[in-house]
Amino acid sequence: MSSSDIFDVLNIQQKSKSPGSTNSPTPVASSSGTASNRAPKTQVTGMQRELYSLLGENQPPLVVQPSNKFKEKLASISKPSPWTYAPFKANLSVKLHHWVKGSKELVGEEPQESPHSKYNVHLTIPSFSREEYESFMNNAPEEQEKENSAQNDEKNANTDSKTDQDWTFEEADYLFRLCRKYDMRWFVIYDRYSSEKRRTLEDLKETFYKVCKRYFTAKSPDDALLSSLDYPKQKELERKKYLQRLLSRSAAEIAEEEALIIESRKFEMAAKKTLNERESLLRLLDSPNSDQSVSQYLSSQGISQLYGSLLSDKSKKRKHNTNVPENPWMKQQQQFAQQRQQLQQLQDRKHDGQDLASPRKTKKQKQEIQTAIKRKAESVYAEHLLKNFNQEERAALGVVTHGEKLAPGVFLRSTKVSTFKPALQNKVATILQELDLPTRPAMPTSEVMKEHEELLKGIATLVDLKKHLDKLEAEKSIVK
């Protein structure tokens, strides 16, 4: 919203500096005009700009910065370096032009040799006349035979010698000419080769190398490079066949092959691992006197001896090897415990020296002795209380000196019937029922309870034995 709108709304007649724009509140689209009008104000942005627009100027709500869409002009001070369109000799006959850096004076008028012409090198392929050909081809037939048999299988030897013979001088010459022409580019040669006889690429190559070899052996038989002219045609054919097969595989075949490769890798890894393990195991087993013969370990005694020595050896090793840090807290605790024990022993010794000269006893033992003594005194007291009653009277009173440590207090005797774990309790109850006996004796007197307890003990043993027997039988059946 421009300030003029606000003025319109507020119904204020505005006196603007820029005439014409007051009546039409349309925002000025072209920034160039305003920019030229108020050049210094175009830079203001943000809050300031809003404030400016409220000042009363008929400014566009957005200040459009003029920007150049094109690449900036190169502001280079240095002079451009001169280039000259100069002629050069590409060939003996052809003359061409190209751009060369440097002024015309520097380059000169003379057509120069191309710097790349030094790479234009041709092979030197031997040439020969008919007579020469005849002579060196027939010169070493024995050698040729030998070579043939060495190079090829016997089966192919005949065919080779035959093909050798059906190459006439004309054809050989033609081949050599082509070789010269196309610089030994065999595929081109093969393509251009036109003869009444069908020749494969390998045939051409073989003949070429053979003729070359003959030629050079005739010229200089001691050349060390002669052996490099051997051409193994059969191997080459095989190689091509393999390549053909490799390239004509289907996608499925490729995938299968890859899977197989992965599988084989896995096998290799596993084998390596087991080998390593076995090695370490053997090392472990061998560690005690491995250099001695095994015969002494063949008897059972020997084996047990070996076992013992192995065990001891292992424990020794472990003691040496374990570098596990000790638990410092444990150590300290042990120390504390030791100290306490020592202190106690010291005190005990003092006491013992005073009381009785008996040998040292553990705390528990002493406690037991003490309670026994106390109990004896108590029972003596109880007996003393009852000394006026004879056996029958005691029975009438229901007085018993049991001399045992039982929880003091009153209880019903029937509540003291032994109970077992729930599962066992059920079994015991069943057996009691089978015996026609109640789980709670009808008259829980001390006599009856004694008998009842014995019965329950017996039943518990019975149940236990039954369980054992069942287990044994089950094991038997499994073994069978």
Place this chain on the structure above:
Amino acid sequence: MAPGVSKRIKTLSLTRPIIYGNTAKKFGEVRPPNAPAEHTHLWTIFVRGPQDEDISYLIKKVVFKLHDTYPNATRTVEAPPFELTETGWGEFEINVKIHFVDEANEKMVSFYHHLRLHPYHNVKAEPQAPNDEISSIYYDELVFNEPNEELFKILVSRPGNLLPSNKTDKCIFSKQLEQEEIDRIKIGISKVDNEIEELKAKIAKQLEN
């Protein structure tokens, strides 16, 4: 509670026999006047000595906790005879709490008694009272282990542990019954022992194979 400061006599225990249970009878021609309409039985629960002797020297009070549906379900009997008569139609567990005299300075003894109104046909050993009266009576012994001296004096002054030597209709719990039970249990023990021997032999055989 009296301040029971007296010492307990260690390694000594005193025993008193006690009988508890209930009798029940169907309403005959005469219904108790204030019995609710659905009630069918008149029953009595009791705690007493084996020969109905006085046990108030030992027992101060007996608290019967009846089923919650009874009004004032907790009934306390503070004087002998320690028994309670009620009417009802169903069986339930009654919680019986025996409180002892203050001198004894003992905690109460609490146990449950199943109120029986109907006869069980499979139980033969149960004594059948005449006139279709159902009874479910148990014998038990209160064992005072390490009683204090006062209780000891009280109990010693009243010999009460002796049972009648022979069964009578009035009191079936006797030396005779005790002996019979011991004999029964002894037979059971011998049977169990026999079975144990057999099993041992079997196990030995199994182990041999």
